[in-house]
Amino acid sequence: MKAVRYYGPNKPLKIEDVEKPKITEDEVLVKVKAAGVCHTDLHFLDGTLVPWKGTLPITLGHEIAGEIEEVGKKVKNFKKGDRVVINNNKSCGKCEYCKRGMQNLCNDLDQHGFTIDGGYAEYVKTVERTLVKLPKEVPFEKAAVLPCAVGSVYHGLTDQAKLEAGESLLINGFGGLGTSAFQVAKHLGAKVFVVDVSKEKLKMAEEMGADGVIDGTKPNVNEEIKRMTGGKGVNVALELVGLKKTMENAFNSLAKMGRYVIIGYTKDLLEINPLSLVVGEFRIIGSVSYTHQNLIDVVELARKKKISPVVSKTVKLDEIPEVLNQMKEKKVVGRVVAKP
Ligand SMILES: [Zn+2]
Ligand SMILES: [Zn+2]
Structure with missing residues (x-):
């Protein structure tokens, strides 16, 4: 079968013919119908991220x-022909x-x-508990x-921030994750404020029904957020940019008992005087990936059309290296999905 193979940092991806995976009695063989081409792959290619095992x-x-193409003898809850994520x-x-x-x-x-092997291939083998x-x-x-x-913003807003109906959320950065967070927060019944440096993205947030948008290039972003929330500040701030300035703005926009959730990779340091944490009983929370229950919930939200990720383009497997090149040069708008 055809697969897109990674040999290490600063080496080109290779499109190769590899053996179709053989499954054991605990495993499941899945025929890949769609695989998202994600920005994270660029971190592998430039060496920011290196596989830590395997x-x-x-x-x-x-x-x-x-x-599902084939299941092992011990697989209980899935069968050939099932559609899965x-x-x-x-x-x-x-x-x-676990x-x-x-x-x-x-x-x-x-x-x-x-x-371990992923989905840029015609088939991938996995186990029942991932499905x-x-x-x-x-x-x-x-x-x-x-x-x-x-999944990742859902985990951040529900399990980690415990965002509730009637509360307010600040989204720092309105890219792919930001728009997903927006849909999840609106579904939860929260008010949503968006900060970004792009006028187009702020316009999009307005059209989606944001309760307020703030131009991130202006000074005193946090004062503007306080003004929009009647002087109170936001209950939850979600960090999707990770620059020193955006992080300080977000932290300083919190209402008392506010939760500041950080998702994703950041190189900048966040400097905070511990006293400023104490006086408002603020919390700074990390959030990584998603739980299996989160994924079940998110699939159900998609079924009910409460959330709908935007896919801008579909490509073939052998176009993936070129798509990643274009992503590196920021020439790709929206999400690209490969269909083997
Ligand atoms: Zn991804
Ligand atoms: Zn475990």
């Missing part, structure tokens, strides 16, 4: 939806975090497209991007 080469692609966190299923349903924090985590059944109402292309584009 051996190279591997097949990249961590956003995968498809149809794959949780790319192939957790051990046994450690203390037992608590926090597969994202598993002590022995493998990840499809990170440490979520996909209702027919959700097309494969949208399903593929659900885990990464929606």
Whole structure:
């Protein structure tokens, strides 16, 4: 079968013919119908991110939806022909975090497209516990991007920030994750304020029904947010940019008891006087990936059309290296999905 293989940082991706995976009695073979082409792959290519276990080469692609081709004898809840989306966190299923349903924090985590073969191929093998059944109402292309584009902000806003109806949220950065966070927050019944430096993105936020938009290039962003919230500040701020200035603005926009959730990679440092944490009883919270239950919830939200990730283009497997090149040069708008 055809697969897009990663050999390490600063080496080109290769499109190769590899053997179709053979499954054991615990495994499931999935015929890939759609695989999201994610910005994270660029971190592998430039060496910012290196697979922390396993051996190279591997097949990249961590956003995968498809149809079950074959199941092992011990597989109970899935059968040939089932439509599925794959949780790319192939957790051990046994450690203390897995037992608590926090597969994202598993002590022995493998990840499809990170440490083991992913979805830039005609087939991928996995295990039952990574699979979520996909209702027919959700097309494969949208399903593929659900885990990464929606799952992570869903985890951040629900499990981590515990955002409630009637509360206010500030979204720092209105890209793919920002628009997903917007849909999730509106579904939860929150008021949403958006900060971005792009006028087009702010216009989009307004059209989607934002309760307020703030131009991030202006000084005193946090004062503007305080003004928009009647002097109170926001209950939750979601950090999707990670620059020193955006982080300070977000933290300083919080209402008392406000929660500041940080998602994604940042190199800048956040400097805070501990006293400023104490006086408002603020919380700073990290959020990584998503749990299996989060993915089940997100698929259900997509079925009900409460959230709908935007896919701008579909390509073939052998076009992936070129798409990633274009993404690096910021020539790609929206999400691209590969269909083997
Ligand atoms: Zn991704
Ligand atoms: Zn585990």
